[in-house]
Amino acid sequence: MERGMFVANLTKDLGLRVGELAARDARVVFKGNRQYLQFDPQTWDLVLNENLDREELCGSTEPCVLSFRVLLKNPLRFYQAELRVIDINDHAPEFPAREMLLKISEVTPPGKIFPLKMAQDLDTGSHGIQSYAVSENPHFHVLTRNRSDGKKFPELVLDKALDREKQDQLRLKLTAVDGGSPPRSGTTEIQIVVLDINDNSPEFAQELYEVQVPENNPIGSLLITVSARDLDTGSFGEVSYGLSQDDDVNEPFEINTKTGEIRLKSMLDFEAFQFYHVDVEALDGGGLTGKCSLMVQVLDVNDNAPEVILSSLNSPIPENLPGVIVAVFSVSDADSGNNQQVTCSIDDNLPFLLRPSMENFYTLETDGALDRESRTEYNITITVSDMGTPRLTTQHTITVQVSDINDNAPAFTQTSYTLFVHENNSPALYIGTISATDSDSGSNAHIIYSLLPPHDPQLGDGL
Known part of the structure; x- marks a missing residue:
């Protein structure tokens, strides 16, 4: 849209x-x-x-x-x-490489299954990959299998025995098709090299390896070492290791092809991915493979400071009105667990209260009436700390001004004035000055003077 x-x-x-x-x-x-x-x-x-x-x-x-x-x-x-x-079918399936290489012994019996690298489709549900197909040939067909997480992967099935002396290589086109309307597809080429007899495949010491890694582990750090052995001798018994990372083309792991050591090749991010499923492959000199799975759990580290997001700010606020909502804001932390839990506070010596309103939302209110004549402006620092180790803290300062209301009466500079004037004076004669002050501001501080009728009738109205 x-x-x-x-x-x-x-x-x-x-x-x-x-x-x-x-x-x-x-x-x-x-x-x-x-x-x-x-x-x-x-x-x-x-x-x-x-x-x-x-x-x-x-x-x-x-x-x-x-x-x-x-x-x-x-x-x-x-x-x-x-x-x-809602998803639309705006991505086509893609394989991690343009070509796959399989080395298959000529004595491999029909019915043998060869797992293939799965394609990726960023769309989900029915728009994701639905099936795989292989170009027509007399030796193989492809099965589409469902993985435990719902993703579909291809398996190549041998229908007819190979004969290296008749044909030592085959090239097949593997196609992945999604469920869009119209469907989208992606292809890769399978190169099959037919080998002489090699009757033992590498076998890993474990079918499943599991490891937990803090997200701040440095690049190059060792995660785990996998091991496989092959009962054959010579080149048929020499094992090399590789990773088949089908969840994401750019997964952050690498393996030493000789030792089986798996290390980090880029910095992990718990907030992006918490689990990785990696297929580890052992390949012998005759082209036979064995596989195991590696499950990597990423552990959260307190690497994100809390955020303060101001939704509204009411400034200036009138004096003498308690309980006025000054600001509404929310706090958040991108970490998880205790690293995500936050506390929020302001300075104790300010006439304001911090009240939680709903999950991670707060209101800032006046605590009692403010007096503009005492203070016209407040700088309020909101401090948010998470519960991680070590704690991370964020501060956000807002400025609130206090507006004036007419809450102060004018006051004369003296309680009484004594002025003297000669009789028979001329009109408009200057006698003296009286003055008053008002502690309000603006028009509230503007003073108008007037004379009340005199108490003594003999004085008349000569002023």
């Missing part, structure tokens, strides 16, 4: 009055700095603020759901909502 397209009529969905969203200054608040939705300023319909890429937002996670909140002010209220991004 393009930017500006209609998403929802929240006035109807929330049972509000026409114009209430505008009157209450409604806002859409997403976690982080991205703003995927906004209100149309004319209709107050909820519309798309930017084009959405489901694969960028959610990867392979399905359903792809973005949580957000609708904030209504005056009176304050939050609504929790979710935006589901």
